[in-house]
Amino acid sequence: MAMGAADVVPGVSGGTIAFISGIYDRLLAAVAACTPNKLLWLARGRVRETWQAIDGTFLCILLAGIFTSIASLARLISYLLEQHPQLIWSFFFGLIVVSVLLVGRQIPRWSAWSVLALLLGTVFAYLITVAVPLQLPVTGPVIFLGAAIAICAMILPGISGSFILLLLGLYASVLQAVKNFDVGLLAIFILGCVAGLLSFSRLLSWLLSHARSVTLAFLTGLLIGSLNKVWPWKQTLSWRENSQGQLEPLVQSNVWPAQFQQLTGEPAYWQGGLALMLLAVVLVLTLEYWGRQAER
Structure with a gap:
């Protein structure tokens, strides 16, 4: 459910939640196992073997939580982002700051290539956060392609699938x-998500196995670069009109x-914002502590 709530917010990635909760590798492995030959297994009656191969129970529980959260929290998060943006962004800022520490701590060995990758990830994520939004037509093929691209971002810590859609x-x-x-529209979107997820998760799973x-x-660089997007206090420099005729921020700059x-x-509600940042840090560190205790 936390992954679903994060994916609703432009600038926060469900992949970040998966990483700090310790299920990232298992999630990638389960999704990567959903290959076309599993359909042949099902056709031959190998239901139990297929279910175990794709970690079916894990995937079903996770997806149920994500979709329940999206369906139930979409209105609430939209309201909070509109009425209390500084407080909501403060919480997610703290969440990503502590995630940088936790993900970076999992790097087995630092080298020149690792430092270069960190810098590239930071620059790449930062450039995405300052990109000017497009206004593509809302058609079936565009929704399908947008979903495939956005779902790839959703499983990457630091890059928000919602922000890609934005x-x-x-x-x-x-x-x-x-x-x-x-x-x-939702059916087309889900099909696009499935196509993007099945293709990208295998690549990412392979990279984590062979070049961890x-x-x-x-x-980690993606997380650092994304902090530019989730800084709570911003000055809007220019606006644009969306498809509903409403004005939305186009270019913003971070301010104190x-x-x-x-x-x-x-x-500015900076006291409440600071408190929520600290709350996010405490929640993540507590979750990480429980995870280590469970492993022991």
Whole structure:
């Protein structure tokens, strides 16, 4: 459910939640095991063997939590992002800061290649956060392709699938489809997600098996670079009109809380923001501690 809640927010990745909760490798392995030949196994009656090969119980419970969270929290998170943006972004900022520490700590061995991968990941994620959003037409093929790209981002720590949809100009349409339960649009979106997930997860799983230090360093860089997007206090430099005729921020710059209050005339809520950052850090460290205790 935490992964689903994170995926609803543009700028926060469900992959980050999977990593800090210790299920990332298992998730990639389970998804990568969902190959076309498993359909042949099912056709031959090898149901039990197929279920075990794809870690079916794990996947079903995880997907049930994600979809339950998206369906139930889409409206709430939309409301909170609109009414209390500084507080919500503060919580996610703290979440990603502590994730940098936890993911970086898992790197087995540092080398020149690992440092280079860390820098490349940081620059890549930062460039995505400052990219200017497109406004693609909401058609079946575009939704399918956008879903395939976004799902790849969703399983990468630090890159938000929701933010990729935002860059493509599809986020509002997909969120509206979830709210209104538009079966046709959601079906196309889910098919695109499946196609992207099956193709990308195998590559990422292979990289973690054969070049773990470099891959983890790159993923850590993605988390660092994404901090630019989730900084809570921003000044909007320009606006754009979305497909519903509503104004949305186009270009923003990060400012300190005191500057935010002077520039916008709105309260910065920096005390509450700092408290939520610390709360996120404590929650993640507690979750990580429970995970280590369970392993022992």
